Amino acid sequence: MPEEKKISMAVIRRLPRYFRYLHDLIKMDIKRISSRELSERMGITASQIRQDLNCFGGFGQQGYGYNVESLFNEISRILGVDNRFSCIIIGAGNMGTALANYENFRNRGFDIIAIFDVDPRKIGGTVNGIEIMSMDSLEDFVKEHKVDIAMLTVPNTHVTEVAEKVTSLGIKGIWNFSPHELRLGNGAIIENVHLSDSLMVLGYRLRSAGY
């Protein structure tokens, strides 16, 4: 995707939000929206929105606003929502089970095809129709199935070891739920989910509002 190389990661990280808001507008049958209206809905400044959307062509016309559908299609294309990714979950605890039950991932192109755990009481069971398999069978499974992403919901103390294992088997994407900031030097693409970041922002906003 050479034409997209110039879009910064800061902008990319905001694209899923645009994607969601524009999707809502389409469902509400809204055809055009100004950067000011989008700004009010999204809580991003209008100038930031104009700057972001200019990065990939700019679908706004002065005085007419943005064509919602064109913008949605372009953001979908950049985000690659037509792509499908095969995912496995490592760790069939509460978080792993919650992810396996999450409705939205499949709609966004992410198919969870297996769950792995070390607990014999869990192995052989299913969550949302997805089989829980033994970690011992991970290597064979990855040889037989294309796996793009491993979602790691294992204890903090095991996350580096598990991440090294899955990447050594050729899995390129890691979605890490442990609070440990995972770093690997092997070219794997890692997204660390830090739930407490969002909670700290909530705390800040409560305090700012004087609550």
Place this chain on the structure above:
Amino acid sequence: MPEEKKISMAVIRRLPRYFRYLHDLIKMDIKRISSRELSERMGITASQIRQDLNCFGGFGQQGYGYNVESLFNEISRILGVDNRFSCIIIGAGNMGTALANYENFRNRGFDIIAIFDVDPRKIGGTVNGIEIMSMDSLEDFVKEHKVDIAMLTVPNTHVTEVAEKVTSLGIKGIWNFSPHELRLGNGAIIENVHLSDSLMVLGYRLRSAGY
């Protein structure tokens, strides 16, 4: 906090990341860091970092970098990490249980004091030492205990109703885990957690890397 009014939400949303990275640097006994080094660690451009940190005073000296501890203390102060917030979880399913077991929240000032559910089989049980109570007792509980934040891990179809209920009881902060973008017109402070946003960014990065 009138002196902080000028800090934009975009900057505020990055503060927890600075907080985490600086905390790591302190644990590694690193005293000073340049915006360039911080940039490489965090994956934010050096100019963005200088701009962000200038918003609240600027602890950098040209050629000397930032004093890690001063910067950490200032960010902690702005984020209000010394504040404590009383939280309840609504929904003792997998996500609610995962949150109740999450290690990091207490360290960040968030105490989970009760869990509520409607399922009689769950009511009376505990998760990580926290009692699961009936939704019927929520009103009395909130009268007797100060509750700042309700963490909502209920099904999509119930989230608006539950959010209206908890805010009508005086709870000001909502941390919403349903994919539904929650909006209330009653002054409640809402943070919606969109797990698929982070997953979509991971998908984008994999595709960009040619995987």
